[in-house]
Amino acid sequence: MPTVLITGASRGIGFEFARQYSAASWVVHAGVRDLGSADALMALKNPDLTVHKLDVIRHHEIVQVAIALAGTPIDLLINNAGMWLGSEEAFGQFSDDQWMEQFRLHVFATMAMCEALVDNLAMSEHKLIVNISSGNGCFGIERGTGLFPYDSSKAALNTVTKGLSCELKARGITVVSFTPGFVATDMSGPNADLTPEQSIAGMRDVISGLDLNKTGRFIRYNGVELPW
Amino acid sequence: MTKTVLITGANRGIGLEFARQYANEQWQVHACCRQPEAATELQQALSGKTAHMHRLDVTRQADIDDLRAELDGHAIDILINNAGIIGGEKQSFGNIDYEAWEQTMRTNSIAPYRIFEALQSNLALGSEKKVVNISSRMGSIEEYDSGDNFIYRSSKTALNMVVVNLAYEFHKSALCFLAFHPGWVQTDMGGAAATLTPFASAAALRQSIAKATLAQSGSFLNFDGTPLPW
Numbered sequence: 001m002p003t004v005l006i007t008g009a010s011r012g013i014g015f016e017f018a019r020q021y022s023a024a025s026w027v028v029h030a031g032v033r034d035l036g037s038a039d040a041l042m043a044l045k046n047p048d049l050t051v052h053k054l055d056v057i058r059h060h061e062i063v064q065v066a067i068a069l070a071g072t073p074i075d076l077l078i079n080n081a082g083m084w085l086g087s088e089e090a091f092g093q094f095s096d097d098q099w100m101e102q103f104r105l106h107v108f109a110t111m112a113m114c115e116a117l118v119d120n121l122a123m124s125e126h127k128l129i130v131n132i133s134s135g136n137g138c139f140g141i142e143r144g145t146g147l148f149p150y151d152s153s154k155a156a157l158n159t160v161t162k163g164l165s166c167e168l169k170a171r172g173i174t175v176v177s178f179t180p181g182f183v184a185t186d187m188s189g190p191n192a193d194l195t196p197e198q199s200i201a202g203m204r205d206v207i208s209g210l211d212l213n214k215t216g217r218f219i220r221y222n223g224v225e226l227p228w
Numbered sequence: 229m230t231k232t233v234l235i236t237g238a239n240r241g242i243g244l245e246f247a248r249q250y251a252n253e254q255w256q257v258h259a260c261c262r263q264p265e266a267a268t269e270l271q272q273a274l275s276g277k278t279a280h281m282h283r284l285d286v287t288r289q290a291d292i293d294d295l296r297a298e299l300d301g302h303a304i305d306i307l308i309n310n311a312g313i314i315g316g317e318k319q320s321f322g323n324i325d326y327e328a329w330e331q332t333m334r335t336n337s338i339a340p341y342r343i344f345e346a347l348q349s350n351l352a353l354g355s356e357k358k359v360v361n362i363s364s365r366m367g368s369i370e371e372y373d374s375g376d377n378f379i380y381r382s383s384k385t386a387l388n389m390v391v392v393n394l395a396y397e398f399h400k401s402a403l404c405f406l407a408f409h410p411g412w413v414q415t416d417m418g419g420a421a422a423t424l425t426p427f428a429s430a431a432a433l434r435q436s437i438a439k440a441t442l443a444q445s446g447s448f449l450n451f452d453g454t455p456l457p458w
Contacts, residue, residue, distance in 0.1 A: 096289070096334065099338055115322055118321075139388070146396055146397055151389050152390050153386065155385050155386055156383070159367070163378050227458070
């Protein structure tokens with residue numbers, strides 16, 4: 001069966017990916033910032049699920065995971081770990097450090113994961129990198145109040161997706177950005193209009209049809225392509 | 229009435245040329261750079277003009293706060309966020325300098341926001357109400373067709389998103405925010421093979437800035453004023 005590595009897998013979208021790929025009998029490597037928050041993952045009772053201590057803004061933890069997985073093909077890398085501060089990100093409300101934290105998590109960590117695991121992806125059958133971006137990172141849609149750190153870091157993540165898609169094409173690796181929709185998670189709060197089950201089922205369906213012809217795209221959970 | 233422009237990174241390249249040209253056209257110029265005392269070309273360009281030099285490392289909030297205090301109550305018609313860095317040599321896949329990436333985000337993406345934040349009341353007093361951000365078409369995701377310069381490119385994409393967000397936020401205040409590609413310019417950053425002189429770039433940019441209307445706020449434009457893809 002194929003192998004997936006998911007960051008930020010203890011809850012929300014990341015957990016739901018781990019749950020659904022477990023149900024589909026994939027080999028799952030679940031990265032979590034805090035090993036104490038892995039109870040739900042363990043309760044999935046997937047014998048092919050491994051939990052890794054992985055705070056993606058700590059480079060040495062990425063290196064540790066890469067060492068643990070050396071020689072293991074990874075068919076699908078899902079760079080999912082993310083955050084937002086909501087109304088604290090409105091104009092005049094946030095510090096430089098809060099902004100930089102989002103660049104580190106959404107942009108730098110995604111690149112670092114890809115740098116560390118590119119050989120595992122290249123030796124796999126499917127060779128897919130999925131970066132969980134956001135409609136907030138899209139220039140081409142109507143916007144409400146700007147969430148400056150979140151929006152700018154997701155736009156910059158999309159630049160990384162596009163650059164990686166060019167860089168890794170020669171190695172047969174497909175790279176895309178997804179917007180998962182407005183999913184009900186701890187991060188989004190109660191006003192969301194999609195369940196994690198719906199969003200992730202949609203993304204898995206799209207992922208199953210990805211190949212190099214679609215590399216470098218920005219795709220909604222339901223397969224509809226977005227402009228940058 | 230005399231108009232006023234504030235320019236960051238005014239000691240060389242496009243910033244220096246902006247300062248020279250606006251000063252020659254009798255604008256009041258606030259020229260900011262890290263080391264005014266060492267900026268001999270800028271000093272010469274502004275000699276005898278209505279101009280002020282300010283010490284400003286755009287990544288230092290203390291410098292920004294000082295600037296805000298110095299300019300308290302003074303109108304600024306146009307703010308030109310020009311200071312930028314290229315992000316070092318190590319910005320290809322497998323060889324990324326993450327510390328340089330942080331510094332580049334602070335300088336190219338966050339600082340323009342902070343400087344506007346500090347000077348918003350000055351801009352409200354001005355008649356032009358324009359905030360010009362020197363971006364780059366290298367920050368265009370659509371045009372990105374190689375795997376090079378991850379650091380510089382992502383910092384300019386992030387800046388473009390800041391410009392879009394500010395445009396939405398301040399539309400009702402009639403403030404106009406623009407992201408410009410200055411062309412490929414013969415500067416320390418652009419190199420000698422570049423196609424435009426700093427003079428020609430700044431001259432074209434000044435024309436495009438003068439022509440820009442509030443309806444264009446939140447746009448990404450080439451130096452000649454034509455729109456660029458995100």
